[in-house]
Amino acid sequence: MRGLRLTDGRFTLEPALPVPAAGPGETRVRVRLAGVCATDLALARGYMGFEGVAGHEFVGTALDGPLAGRRVVGEINAGCGACARCLAGDPRHCTDRTVLGILGRSGAFAEELCLPTANLLAVPDEVADDAAVFAEPLAAAFEVAEQLDLARFERALVVGDGRLGQLCAQVLLDADLDVTLAGRHPERLNRFPRRPRFLAGAFDAGAAPPDERWDLVVEATGDPDVTARALAVVKPRGTLVLKTTAARPATLDLAPVVVDEITILGSRCGRFAPALEALRSGRIPAATLIDARYPLERGADALAHAARPGVLKVVIEMPNPDDDR
């Protein structure tokens, strides 16, 4: 199969990669459309020490198994199936897991991938590929709603107006919170019909921090210095959600965390069902975030485009001879 192989920090189109072998209980999937995530860019910088086919945001067509012929999306963590975490229905935290295009499992920047059949969800007909490809990042944003009872909160601040920050803001608006988004690109907010309030540059280095405080703050930049600044605007007994991994350690003054009894909550992958439903109903029209699309042959250009400042989502279209959409 053709695919984009990451080796030594570079993505290269390979014309004849081996098709990944499906293990027991797994389904082969022909990829239709894949999305580029900040994690893919981080992998190229050495994160996770990953080499091979990256890519974990996709919509495809199941080639075998009970969903054969159906369009599918898939949860990216594949547990061992035998440990206490897996048996409790949480393969996302299995310590022996593989992760699609991130850890020990060939990913979505290729014509085919494999995932446990249990990870796959059929995509409703109303959800076009351009929307379905957002199931994974939107599920990650919905993870905040799974971890926290959002009804407890009235006002939320999202720091970071990139892809994930925007999706988090949409999930919080969807839960009827009063949402402020801090970033540098007010024009990015035009993508969605429902818009948060915008706070420009308030968390940049040297900027005067806002006077306001929030019950719920979601950090979606992955910049550890921003994390420290975001911590300072959490109300007593409030919550700071860390939505993105940072490449270097953060230096945090934890005394206010103790005195104000603040909760810092790490948040990663989420369940796909609420995300697919938000896409199906049109409540969160995520496809509006697509800025550019590239064919697989120009996959390396797609990755370079996604790394440009200000760009939201870049997608990679796979050659699908039988594509009817």
Added chain:
Amino acid sequence: MRGLRLTDGRFTLEPALPVPAAGPGETRVRVRLAGVCATDLALARGYMGFEGVAGHEFVGTALDGPLAGRRVVGEINAGCGACARCLAGDPRHCTDRTVLGILGRSGAFAEELCLPTANLLAVPDEVADDAAVFAEPLAAAFEVAEQLDLARFERALVVGDGRLGQLCAQVLLDADLDVTLAGRHPERLNRFPRRPRFLAGAFDAGAAPPDERWDLVVEATGDPDVTARALAVVKPRGTLVLKTTAARPATLDLAPVVVDEITILGSRCGRFAPALEALRSGRIPAATLIDARYPLERGADALAHAARPGVLKVVIEMPNPDDDR
């Protein structure tokens, strides 16, 4: 009145301090016994910029108001009474609060103090002064049980075998958790009839970290380097409770916090009622932690004694001419 005044990092006995004036809704309390806390030692090093009479652990006798003549203990945070936090019953997080012997309010290392009458609790006759003086630090340990549903956890690790670490371990044992205490002084565990397992030196600089992981880890050393090491032994989706303020910022790798969806929870003062009940029933015989007692005249020696390595609780006895016990 006589009292120990903190000025320029030194505690000095003053023979004629002004008696603190009771505000509206406040009760005057004659102090019987006061405990020395690590926070008092931190105040002497400049924490909070406090000058005046320190001390926030006490048992005394109410001199006026509805509890006049009764032995009392008291919650140390005095809210403004008018803000949303205070009206919701949480003066502990009022941004305009004063804090006994810590922030804007003369403390317990003197013959008299004042607190809002609503902060005071009568001490049951069965609870001797030596036990009652632990109401405040034991309430701080019980705060963990108020913030978390301890029934969700099976195994807990407390890092730090000082006063607060020991009390936290007792609260977790009281909730029937399987508790391990990491510290340097195994002999300290003999103070209590119910004892955690002991892990020696595992969080010291350069020590090999334990292979085990815990659902719940309570950091009770206040050393930011230990905090970083404690974070590394929290299970995926587990919780790290920060029980003590650190004097300097911590440098933390937050990527595992995100990937493993760990919760970091700051925890400070707690409600006194569960602490008083644990003392009354004898479930947590905290008075066994007392290592030394000094009269107020030798208060400076008491503070110096409390600062020695390995010492648990030092108490200061007030001159009470009408003491009948």
